[in-house]
Amino acid sequence: MNISQDLSQTTSQDMTLLRQAQAAKAASYILSTAGTAKKDAALTAIANILHARQGEWLAANTLDLAAAREAGMRPALLDRLTLTPERIAGIVDGVRQIIALPDPIGRVDKMETRPNGLIIGRRRVPLGVMAIIFEARPNVTVDAAALCLKSGNVCILRGGKEAIRSNRCAAVLMREALVQAGLPEDCICLVQDTSRKTANELMHLDGYVDVLIPRGGAGLIRTVSKEASVPVIRTGEGICHIYVDSEADLDMAANILYNAKCSRPSVCNAAECVLVHQAVAEAFWKKALPLLARHEVELRADKPALALIQSLGGQAIPASEEDWDTEYDDYVLAIRTVTDPEEAITFINAHGTGHSESIVTANYFKAQRFLDAVDAAAVYVNASTRFTDGGEFGLGAEIGISTQKMHARGPMGLEELTSSKYVIYGKGQVR
Amino acid sequence: MNISQDLSQTTSQDMTLLRQAQAAKAASYILSTAGTAKKDAALTAIANILHARQGEWLAANTLDLAAAREAGMRPALLDRLTLTPERIAGIVDGVRQIIALPDPIGRVDKMETRPNGLIIGRRRVPLGVMAIIFEARPNVTVDAAALCLKSGNVCILRGGKEAIRSNRCAAVLMREALVQAGLPEDCICLVQDTSRKTANELMHLDGYVDVLIPRGGAGLIRTVSKEASVPVIRTGEGICHIYVDSEADLDMAANILYNAKCSRPSVCNAAECVLVHQAVAEAFWKKALPLLARHEVELRADKPALALIQSLGGQAIPASEEDWDTEYDDYVLAIRTVTDPEEAITFINAHGTGHSESIVTANYFKAQRFLDAVDAAAVYVNASTRFTDGGEFGLGAEIGISTQKMHARGPMGLEELTSSKYVIYGKGQVR
Numbered sequence: 003m004n005i006s007q008d009l010s011q012t013t014s015q016d017m018t019l020l021r022q023a024q025a026a027k028a029a030s031y032i033l034s035t036a037g038t039a040k041k042d043a044a045l046t047a048i049a050n051i052l053h054a055r056q057g058e059w060l061a062a063n064t065l066d067l068a069a070a071r072e073a074g075m076r077p078a079l080l081d082r083l084t085l086t087p088e089r090i091a092g093i094v095d096g097v098r099q100i101i102a103l104p105d106p107i108g109r110v111d112k113m114e115t116r117p118n119g120l121i122i123g124r125r126r127v128p129l130g131v132m133a134i135i136f137e138a139r140p141n142v143t144v145d146a147a148a149l150c151l152k153s154g155n156v157c158i159l160r161g162g163k164e165a166i167r168s169n170r171c172a173a174v175l176m177r178e179a180l181v182q183a184g185l186p187e188d189c190i191c192l193v194q195d196t197s198r199k200t201a202n203e204l205m206h207l208d209g210y211v212d213v214l215i216p217r218g219g220a221g222l223i224r225t226v227s228k229e230a231s232v233p234v235i236r237t238g239e240g241i242c243h244i245y246v247d248s249e250a251d252l253d254m255a256a257n258i259l260y261n262a263k264c265s266r267p268s269v270c271n272a273a274e275c276v277l278v279h280q281a282v283a284e285a286f287w288k289k290a291l292p293l294l295a296r297h298e299v300e301l302r303a304d305k306p307a308l309a310l311i312q313s314l315g316g317q318a319i320p321a322s323e324e325d326w327d328t329e330y331d332d333y334v335l336a337i338r339t340v341t342d343p344e345e346a347i348t349f350i351n352a353h354g355t356g357h358s359e360s361i362v363t364a365n366y367f368k369a370q371r372f373l374d375a376v377d378a379a380a381v382y383v384n385a386s387t388r389f390t391d392g393g394e395f396g397l398g399a400e401i402g403i404s405t406q407k408m409h410a411r412g413p414m415g416l417e418e419l420t421s422s423k424y425v426i427y428g429k430g431q432v433r
Numbered sequence: 434m435n436i437s438q439d440l441s442q443t444t445s446q447d448m449t450l451l452r453q454a455q456a457a458k459a460a461s462y463i464l465s466t467a468g469t470a471k472k473d474a475a476l477t478a479i480a481n482i483l484h485a486r487q488g489e490w491l492a493a494n495t496l497d498l499a500a501a502r503e504a505g506m507r508p509a510l511l512d513r514l515t516l517t518p519e520r521i522a523g524i525v526d527g528v529r530q531i532i533a534l535p536d537p538i539g540r541v542d543k544m545e546t547r548p549n550g551l552i553i554g555r556r557r558v559p560l561g562v563m564a565i566i567f568e569a570r571p572n573v574t575v576d577a578a579a580l581c582l583k584s585g586n587v588c589i590l591r592g593g594k595e596a597i598r599s600n601r602c603a604a605v606l607m608r609e610a611l612v613q614a615g616l617p618e619d620c621i622c623l624v625q626d627t628s629r630k631t632a633n634e635l636m637h638l639d640g641y642v643d644v645l646i647p648r649g650g651a652g653l654i655r656t657v658s659k660e661a662s663v664p665v666i667r668t669g670e671g672i673c674h675i676y677v678d679s680e681a682d683l684d685m686a687a688n689i690l691y692n693a694k695c696s697r698p699s700v701c702n703a704a705e706c707v708l709v710h711q712a713v714a715e716a717f718w719k720k721a722l723p724l725l726a727r728h729e730v731e732l733r734a735d736k737p738a739l740a741l742i743q744s745l746g747g748q749a750i751p752a753s754e755e756d757w758d759t760e761y762d763d764y765v766l767a768i769r770t771v772t773d774p775e776e777a778i779t780f781i782n783a784h785g786t787g788h789s790e791s792i793v794t795a796n797y798f799k800a801q802r803f804l805d806a807v808d809a810a811a812v813y814v815n816a817s818t819r820f821t822d823g824g825e826f827g828l829g830a831e832i833g834i835s836t837q838k839m840h841a842r843g844p845m846g847l848e849e850l851t852s853s854k855y856v857i858y859g860k861g862q863v864r
Contacts, residue, residue, distance in 0.1 A: 233839040254861040261863035385859025407852035409840040421838035428816025430685040432692035
């Protein structure tokens with residue numbers, strides 16, 4: 003990559019972000035060989051400074067909240083934007099947990115001596131520069147920065163405009179901590195301009211941004227995947243299904259559906275659609291309807307299920323074709339009746355987003371077939387889809403849940419933030 | 434993904450390729466669970482049919498060659514396009530070697546029981562549908578198809594128009610073999626229309642193409658990376674360097690440079706630029722010039738090297754700024770003088786393509802520093818860059834050499850053609 007060439011091809015408006023990306027790249031060469039002790043020292047300094055100077059952070063957040071209220075932000079979003087001393091304690095605790103995780107960098111996965119005497123090893127290295135585009139959640143700023151730092155990656159953070167004052171303060175504090183620990187402050191970069199233009203520029207910083215992760219709604223993710231020329235990891239699109247088989251334990255099935263739909267409907271591992279085998283549909287709905295009614299879940303059912311639910315005194319409306327492809331993130335559930343497990347598998351592979359899918363059955367062979375044939379990051383037997391999460395999977399922390407097959411699939415922990423490099427020790431060999 | 438929705442958004446001209454992609458996706462669900470025995474049977478059938486009916490393949494190739502000659506194709510390209518009974522024997526032998534490789538699919542990398550009793554395993558699965566855009570090399574058709582098949586991936590092959598008759602024949606034969614072995618013929622798909630339009634359509638088959646690999650010149654690779662909305666793996670861009678350190682064994686250094694530049698200059702792991710420490714420049718060039726002169730290598734040197742080479746009676750021309758960023762793929766070498774190893778590292782990270790880089794030195798610490806700090810898929814000490822190759826690295830075969838950090842880096846064998854899936858065994862757990 004010829005940097006001067008690149009500069010000449012950009013307009014003067016692009017200069018700020020490009021300069022920032024160049025600084026990030028330069029910092030990444032230092033961070034990639036910094037070693038675990040130095041990275042952990044920087045993370046400790048970050049945890050300490052965020053705790054010690056939380057007053058500044060809270061003050062910045064108060065300004066964000068005032069502006070958001072004035073702009074008429076919805077209460078649920080206002081809540082996500084809000085920092086409190088308790089929430090900051092949780093964020094700081096998250097940083098300390100990341101310090102305690104093993105550093106994946108530098109491990110040699112495999113090494114062998116070839117017949118010609120070359121010793122060839124594959125070593126874990128950082129990805130380099132990671133750009134993360136996210137919405138108005140100030141906790142993401144620190145979470146993402148800490149995960150990137152531990153895995154030797156420089157991050158370029160581009161948060162939503164609603165949280166810009168909070169994010170700017172967190173970035174200033176974290177950059178101070180980096181310097182205290184003897185690392186370049188550009189190991190953590192925040193894009194100051196939160197216009198759509200900078201998001202678009204980030205997507206095209208080929209040669210500077212090694213991986214771009216969009217964290218947010220389906221629209222953001224789709225736009226970034228379509229438009230970016232830098233490598234992208236798609237995360238967090240979740241149209242998840244529960245398939246209730248004819249041989250399911252129906253109490254278990256109702257309980258799993260209730261948990262998967264209602265325990266936290268706004269997250270990506272919540273269920274959006276239930277497929278019910280017709281042979282057990284009536285018995286199942288007798289158990290499931292009272293549970294779903296606790297949260298007044300809106301049911302959008304196909305014809306057989308609609309008739310059945312209404313005959314049981316339940317409320318439901320007819321599902322449209324769009325319902326099979328919609329992530330509600332709300333107390334809404336699509337319902338489809340199937341006549342055998344293969345129909346469920348085919349439907350899931352056609353309409354799922356490759357996130358998390360579950361079968362409830364007591365039949366061993368159907369369980370195995372479902373695990374084999376369903377094409378998703380996490381496939382469950384007799385459990386709620388809500389478990390798809392870095393913490394629940396034992397990864398310690400996660401930067402997102404990948405729904406693509408390239409690079410990483412499912413919850414992405416530190417390991418998934420690495421690449422590899424072949425190191426080859428010779429004695430003058432030629433080919 | 435809603436297939437009917439997708440169909441409605443495309444024009445009638447796109448229909449053929451979209452239908453093909455839908456058929457490929459459907460086949461991928463069958464192939465992904467087919468098992469090793471069936472896949473190996475299909476590969477054996479492919480090897481047998483390509484051998485038994487090579488007459489048809491050679492006849493089709495003769496037509497391609499005639500058309501290419503008429504269109505004035507260069508001799509080197511004509512040679513690449515040519516099939517002979519010997520070359521077919523080599524291609525068939527390649528298929529048999531792939532049969533002998535271990536199947537990566539189905540292996541469980543890790544599995545553990547979580548505190549809540551969930552048993553969580555990570556299983557290797559195919560990527561799904563792989564699209565490969567390549568130029569006029571009929572051997573790639575079979576190589577790529579066989580590697581994809583062994584790793585459970587359906588391939589959509591889009592070769593260059595010059596080889597279309599050869600490719601069509603190979604595809605027909607391989608599809609016959611698939612049916613003989615009881616697999617869907619759509620496990621191997623060939624795009625019949627070799628216009629630019631189909632390449633462009635392939636890049637945007639989101640939801641059908643899981644990974645797209647461009648195999649060809651730098652222009653093709655750059656265009657595909659920039660324009661594709663499906664995930665892309667960049668392969669085969671190689672601006673590789675040899676750094677001759679002040680403490681190098683200069684005979685070894687001259688020999689490595691000679692091998693890296695001259696043994697096969699058209700391939701991506703050939704060296705394009707040598708960096709020479711000024712302290713040993715004169716002694717080094719006395720040894721290297723006679724070797725490079727054997728192939729009349731054109732030397733493009735910076736000022737100090739130019740003066741030095743001319744003073745030694747050698748021929749060289751001044752290097753321009755573009756030379757540092759050019760992949761010659763020819764008997765041309767860029768020459769740069771450096772004053773210390775860090776200068777070499779910085780230069781390589783700025784101008785390399787992240788492919789293969791080598792230091793020649795007897796100094797232990799400089800060797801370690803180079804391995805740590807150079808950001809490339811393969812970093813060598815005292816060996817030629819020409820070893821970066823799936824066969825040389827012990828992978829058995831390769832579909833390309835990745836120069837990106839996401840997913841796979843360096844030679845991509847069967848392992849690199851896989852993704853993963855979490856399989857979770859529960860007993861009714863909810864969160």
